[in-house]
Amino acid sequence: MINFKDIVESAGADKLKNLVVVDGNPVWDYKSSKDNVFLISEDTWDGIEEEYVSVQELKKYVVNCEIPFDRVVLIKEETKEVILEHKWNDCTLDLTVN
Numbered sequence: 001m002i003n004f005k006d007i008v009e010s011a012g013a014d015k016l017k018n019l020v021v022v023d024g025n026p027v028w029d030y031k032s033s034k035d036n037v038f039l040i041s042e043d044t045w046d047g048i049e050e051e052y053v054s055v056q057e058l059k060k061y062v063v064n065c066e067i068p069f070d071r072v073v074l075i076k077e078e079t080k081e082v083i084l085e086h087k088w089n090d091c092t093l094d095l096t097v098n
Contacts, residue, residue, distance in 0.1 A: 002086050005069035007093065008059055016056040021092045022076055022083065027053040031077070032065050038077035039095070055093050 011018070020027040025041035028051055032038065037058070062072055074083040074095060081097040088094075 001082055004072035011055050018055050019052045019092050022095045035067050035071045036073045036075050038075050040077045042078045
């Protein structure tokens with residue numbers, strides 16, 4: 001399981017605008033249940049590119065849901081798999097379930 005607090009701290013101001021990507025697909029929506037945040041990245045359609053989720057938007061959502069950063073569990077919504085790894089790239093935060 002990824003520690004969301006580590007992601008936020010390692011982002012700094014320069015990476016907060018990076019898009020969140022799960023297994024190669026950009027996240028375009030999310031929902032929560034308790035400490036779980038489900039990231040929706042499947043079945044994208046034309047024109048949604050302007051609505052992809054940034055690290056900053058995801059951080060704001062977690063804060064608004066009042067979930068402590070160290071208790072957030074990121075989950076791939078389609079398969080319900082827990083996201084286990086993250087890696088920063090030029091314009092993205094790449095998350096993977098493996």
